[in-house]
Amino acid sequence: MPYFDVASAAPLHPVARQALLASLDEGWADPARLYREGRRARLLLDAAREAAAEAVGCRPDELVFTPSGTHAVHSAVAGALAGRRRVGGHLVVSAVEHSSVLHAAESHAAAGGSVSTVAVSRTGAVSAADWARALRPDTALACLQSANHEVGTVQPVAEVAEVCAAAGVPLLVDAAQSLPWEKVPEGWSLAAASAHKWGGPPGVGLLAVRKGVRFSPQGPADERESGRVPGFPNLPAVVAAAASLRAVRAEAQEEARRLRVLVDRLRRRVARLVPDVEVVGDPDRRLPHLVTFSCLYVDGETLLHELDRAGFSVSSGSSCTSSTLTPSHVLRAMGVLSEGNVRVSLPTGTTAAEVNAFLEVLPGVVAGVRERLGVPTEPVAEPVAETVEVDAVGLRCPQPVIELARAIGGVRVGGVVTVLSDDEVARLDIPAWCSLRGHAYLGEAPVPGSRAAAYRVRRTV
Amino acid sequence: MPYFDVASAAPLHPVARQALLASLDEGWADPARLYREGRRARLLLDAAREAAAEAVGCRPDELVFTPSGTHAVHSAVAGALAGRRRVGGHLVVSAVEHSSVLHAAESHAAAGGSVSTVAVSRTGAVSAADWARALRPDTALACLQSANHEVGTVQPVAEVAEVCAAAGVPLLVDAAQSLPWEKVPEGWSLAAASAHKWGGPPGVGLLAVRKGVRFSPQGPADERESGRVPGFPNLPAVVAAAASLRAVRAEAQEEARRLRVLVDRLRRRVARLVPDVEVVGDPDRRLPHLVTFSCLYVDGETLLHELDRAGFSVSSGSSCTSSTLTPSHVLRAMGVLSEGNVRVSLPTGTTAAEVNAFLEVLPGVVAGVRERLGVPTEPVAEPVAETVEVDAVGLRCPQPVIELARAIGGVRVGGVVTVLSDDEVARLDIPAWCSLRGHAYLGEAPVPGSRAAAYRVRRTV
Structure with a gap:
């Protein structure tokens, strides 16, 4: 039963299990105590710190252990902002940071600070030029992930670090997704990561603060x-956590090469096997083990449910998934389709056979969901009208786009379909649909006396 | 090799070990995910919450898991104060709370809040009358431990809860020391505890907030x-953590009875076997497994070291221990002797033979330390002087008290010894010595042009 959601949490690494068992016996006491049990615990803690620091690329005394990656990020942001309070209260983050960074930024804004968000390209990457423009004389801290957790795109950390250094602004690098693969990219001032992303147990995060960086917990x-x-x-x-990080790193290069081949295959085959699909994220500058795609006319929750029934555990940034009513902020910032979104992140050791099994199942699952949603496969009417208005008010993702796809067949090439929708996601998915299908998105206009907007699309093919 | 410091951390309970291993296999995934691994994790989390809530004495939806007991206390204090910001910014704590409560109070004061500290008796207990006097119309929160972590004294939580309820003030009960033995005493509004005190793994705290209590994380x-x-x-x-709490509780009544007998024996025998010792804490209203005593003319660090060499792991609130230069705030608040302080806290399963072995070793260890420090056993001089001044400036605990003991033999009954000391601890230990030896403490006076104080003692026996 393949589990393909290692970007959420990885099962415990065998080395972690072994180390955990040994240190439950040897390391349960308070390392601050002077008796033998305390001294043993202190030795274990010191050794773990050394191993983790080496994996991060810092000195042991620059690194502390936190209760989670989220905790590390929250502490890093709060401590760095407070440490540079005299410089100002301006914080710069990318639009596609992990929610822990964005929550810390919201908290900062709520307390009277100011926050600038750097936009990303359609592949999910920031540019150093945009970053440089966002920095101000009162910028206290900038935050950039090493790689994106939803689409796998690797950020240009070295370039961004350079513009930060030139401006004298410390850079916090959230290395949660990349630390299993490599050291934190050069140039960081603070770094954060989370052990359960590399097969360590939950309950452990890393926070590293370079000597000389002003930091006030x-x-x-x-x-x-x-x-x-x-x-x-x-x-x-x-x-x-430290033991498994070391173990994972020992095989990282070889495993990255192997998984990269499998992900390449997934990217190619998904695009070929599934109609109306958008594979997102940078095709080259990306994490080795992660691929994300969105399927038109599919609701994410049903898709995940059907894949789970077929034996595959994946996650989704779709709005129509579980508790959330808005699509992933990452997909939104990239301007890509969010409906029917699937993130596949492969654990180390994933076999080609498992990936092939997924590719065998996926097209049928998507087709089944589409069939149940009544997606038009043939034009439903003669293309006679010049304009058509579709009232999709009250319908939720992916229905507005399905209604649009159904209506487009009814207008002549050059004609215009107007979709009235109060679904927040339509703002993202209708333009994305146009770009996927080659139609022209004309823009949106408010509908007087209503929470809905009117989205206009010109048929061009 | 008996480990007698369970009040710091308990070794992992066998049930906890078993549950940990099983849930490492079954519960590593994200419980918020919808796939099977996530659903399994969610079931485990729900079951753990139910078990923990039953042990606390609350509803499952009133209880959350935190990364530590300290984290639970910090969150509880911050959230409850913020939730009642409109009422005011006044916080009431006892003088003998755990450092996590006092740190949270300091943090509140540093942010502009006001804090009142309720004093304790010589046995370490607050009184409900004192507590009522500390409450004000702008009191947002009051914090009282269920039992003290250093001396074992049980606090009158029910009475204090009553005066808090009468004043409409929520009460946070830090139940870290008592939760292994029983539910949180009735009347609490918020409660906090820590799993590694009951043989659960580190990394887990409990925070319970009663429905209806204003709380703003x-x-x-x-x-x-x-x-x-x-x-x-x-x-x-x-x-x-939840599994071991349930297991520990199943045997709590019987084990409490058994350990209470051993601690009674320790209290009696230590007082008899070791000269110049003060057994502190309430002799009756106390935790079943914990006893603390202080030995005159002994430095805590050496004592702990010697006991460790003899195979016994205990802790100390002495100032002369490890990194800290001030005596435990608990002993200070109680006004009892702090030098040569030893806390013995027995893990479940401790045998009478282990306790007897400790009692056999202790007198010799204490005598050995005293001998090396040159403690006077006989009067060193004819008692001829009317007044003697002892210059103990620059000497550290326990030396000023040793110098005092040496000098007292040189003055006549009715004469006065003045000790000049710049050791902060002398302020606590010289009066404690007087009360132990039956001499009259006359008070202290500043020494002009010096950081030292002059402590005056009249020989009465």
Whole structure:
């Protein structure tokens, strides 16, 4: 039963399991105590810190262990902003950061700070030029991920670090997705990561702060972890996290090469086997193990459910998935289709046979969902009208786009379909549909006395 | 090799180990995901929450899991204060709370809030009358531990809860030390605890907030744990924590009875076997497994080191221990002797033979330390002087008290010894010494042009 959602959480690495068991016996005591159990715990903690620091690319005394990657990011943002309070209260983030960074930014804004968001290209990458324009004399901190967690696009961290350094602005790199593969890219001032992304246990994050970076930990403090992470240290998990990071890294190069071939295959074959699909993210500058695509006329929740029934665990940034009513902020920032979105992230050790099995199942699953939703496969009417208005008010993703696809067959080439929709996602998915199908998106206009908007599309093919 | 510091951290309970291993296999995935691995994780999380809530004495939807007991306390204090910001910014805490509560209070004060500290008796307990006097119309929150972590004294939570309820002030009960033994005492509004105190793994705390208590989580938030604890949940550890809490509780009554007998024996025998010792804490209203005593003329660090060499792991609130230069705030608040302080906290399963072995070793260890420090056993001089001044400036605990003991033999009954000391601890330990030895403490006076104080003692026996 293949699990293809390692970007959410990886199953425990065998080395982590072994280290966890050993340190549950040896490392349960308080490492701050002077008796033998405490001294043993302290030795384990020191060794784990050294191993983790080497994997990050920093000195052991620059690194602390936090209760999660999210905690590391929150502490990093709060501590760095407070440390440079005199410089100003301006924070720069990319539009596609992990939610933990964006939540920290919201929290900063709510407390009176200002936040600038750097836009991304259609592949999900920022540009160093855009980044340089966002920096201001009062910028206290900038945050950029090493690679995107939803589409796998690798960010130009080195270039961005250069413009930050030139402006004297510290750069926090969220390395959660890339740390299993390599050190944090050069140029960072602060770095954060999360152990359960590399087969470590949950409950462990890393926060590294370069010597010389102004950092003022926020909230109540104690003497643990250089005063940066209060509370009893989660030692057995920390030891297991460090051990598995080292183990994963030992095979990272070879495994990356192997998985890159499988992901290449997925990118090619999905585009060929599934009609009306958009494979997103940078095709080259990307994580080795992750691919994301969106399927027109499909609702994400049903798609995930059907794939789960077929034995495949994947995730989705679709709006029509589970609890969330808005599409992933990443897909929105990229301006790509969000409906029927699927993220496949392969654990180390994934076989070609498992990927092939997924490719065998996927087209039928997508076709089945589309059939149930009544997606038009043939033109439903003679193309006679000059203009058609589709009232999709009250319908939710992917229905407005399905109604649009149904109506487009009824207008002549050059004619215009207007879709009235109050679904927030239509704003993203109707233009994305146009670009996929080669029609011209003419823009949107408010509908007086209504929360809906009118989206206009000219038939061009 | 007996480990007698379970109040710091308990070794992993066998049930916790088993539950941890099982949930590492079953519960590593993201419980928010819809695929089978996620659903399995969600089931485990729900079951753990139900078990923990039952042990606390609350509804499952009132309880969240945090990364540590410290984290639970910090979140509880910040969230409850923010939730009642309109009422005012006044916080009431006892003088003997755990450092996590006091750090949260310091943080509140640093942000402009006001804090009142309720004093304790010589046994370490607050009184409901004192508590009522501390409450004000602008009191937003009050914090009281269920039992003290250093001396074991049980607090009158029910009475304090009553005066808080009468004043409409929510009460946060830090139940870290008592939760392994029983539910949180009735009357609490918020409660916090820590799993590694009951043989659960580190990395898990509990925060319970009664329905109807105003609570506004602070800092960046996400959708995890009712929006109260951001970050990926530490699921295997949470499952193990809940399982071990249930297991520990099943045997709590019987084990409490058994350990109470051993601690009674320790209290009696230590007082008899070791000269110049003060057994502290309430002799009756106390935790079943914990006893603390202080030995005159002994430095805590050496004592701990010697006990460790003899095979016993205990902790100390002495100032002369490890990194800290001030005595435990608990001993100070109680006004009891801090030098040569030893806390013995027995893990479940401790045998009478282990306790007896400790009692056999202790007197010799204490005598050995005293001998090396040159403690006077006989009067060193004819008692001829009316007044003697001892210059102990620059000497550290326990030396000023040793110098005092040496000098007292040189003055006549009714005469006065003046000790000049710049050791902060002398302020606590010289009066404590007087009360132990039956001499009259006359008070202290500043020494002009010096950081030292002059402590005056009248010989009465």
